[in-house]
Amino acid sequence: MQLTLLTLAEPNRFNIVELLRNGPKSVGEIVQALGISQPHVSRHLRILSEAGMVRSRSKAQLRIYSLEAGPFQELDEWFDSFSILWEERLDNFEEYMLDYKKKEDL
Amino acid sequence: MQLTLLTLAEPNRFNIVELLRNGPKSVGEIVQALGISQPHVSRHLRILSEAGMVRSRSKAQLRIYSLEAGPFQELDEWFDSFSILWEERLDNFEEYMLDYKKKEDL
DNA sequence: GACATGTATATACACCTTGATATATATTAA
DNA sequence: TTAATATATATCAAGGTGTATATACATGTC
Numbered sequence: 001m002q003l004t005l006l007t008l009a010e011p012n013r014f015n016i017v018e019l020l021r022n023g024p025k026s027v028g029e030i031v032q033a034l035g036i037s038q039p040h041v042s043r044h045l046r047i048l049s050e051a052g053m054v055r056s057r058s059k060a061q062l063r064i065y066s067l068e069a070g071p072f073q074e075l076d077e078w079f080d081s082f083s084i085l086w087e088e089r090l091d092n093f094e095e096y097m098l099d100y101k102k103k104e105d106l
Numbered sequence: 107m108q109l110t111l112l113t114l115a116e117p118n119r120f121n122i123v124e125l126l127r128n129g130p131k132s133v134g135e136i137v138q139a140l141g142i143s144q145p146h147v148s149r150h151l152r153i154l155s156e157a158g159m160v161r162s163r164s165k166a167q168l169r170i171y172s173l174e175a176g177p178f179q180e181l182d183e184w185f186d187s188f189s190i191l192w193e194e195r196l197d198n199f200e201e202y203m204l205d206y207k208k209k210e211d212l
Numbered sequence: 213g214a215c216a217t218g219t220a221t222a223t224a225c226a227c228c229t230t231g232a233t234a235t236a237t238a239t240t241a242a
Numbered sequence: 243t244t245a246a247t248a249t250a251t252a253t254c255a256a257g258g259t260g261t262a263t264a265t266a267c268a269t270g271t272c
Contacts, residue, residue: 002120009115010260011108021188027219040261042220061218061269069192072185079182082127085175116230133249146231148250167239167248 001078004071007051012036013044017067020054024066107184110177113157118142119150123173126160130172 008014012034019025019033027045031038045065048054053071056063114120118140125131125139133151137144151171154160159177162169 002115002117005111005120006115009108009112012260014108014111028217037262038219039221039263043260046220058269063219067188067191069188072188073192076182076185076188079178079185082173082175082178082182085173086179118230134247143232144249145233145251149230152250164239167246169249 001071001074003051004053004075007047007053010044010047012040013048016041016044016048016065017053020065020067024064026059026062026064028062030065107177107180109157110159110181113153113159116150116153118146119154122147122150122154123159126171126173130170132165132168132170134168136171 008017015034016030019030025033027038027041030045031041034041045054045056048065049056051071053068054065055068056065058064114123121140122136125136131139133144133147136151137147140147151160151162154171155162157177159174160171161174162171164170
């Protein structure tokens, strides 16, 4: 999960992920879409690949990259677990103060 | 969203977020829990704060930090949108190949 | 086999962030 | 006011990461 976050934090890689969300793309197509050099794209694709976020398949000289569900699913679940933040009624600060008082009373 | 990812990608900040999920904490409590120096914690808290992911309130000399829902909610929604990845039936690669053939036929 | 296209890797370098240390600020209490 | 506690900021060295360029590799075509 930590690795997925680190990988996604880089803007070019984030853009590649956004691009691949529309379906698989060859390296050349990604280069065209992002306007950065081919070696950069290949490097970022390798990092994405090592993080298990994409896979590639060959079609002649083309390498077709597509997203892999796993890491995204994992992060999706992690962020789901934060939903208490915007669903919780009781203000967390008030809660802290209650605990704080308790400790003082001991 | 990009900023949130960048901020979370740093392990110490990730740990601070995980810690604050259990409720607000003072800087000193975070220092104890993570075992890193106080200046580091303050620095990371400032970065988290600038990313809008935490807020602080004062209680005497204490600064009580707590999570802010916004950025987490935003990322939660973003990752939700990837659910097609693990729900989709049709293999994306096959889809790409179909498009590829179409282009060749032109 | 020679060549063109598509992709991957290697190297060098600049930059940014983390981490360590010292110091400054704020709040409370005596 | 002085001291003590809690927190924030400044400075700087070290390490990691992205970028540019050149080059190597793979596949298909002539």
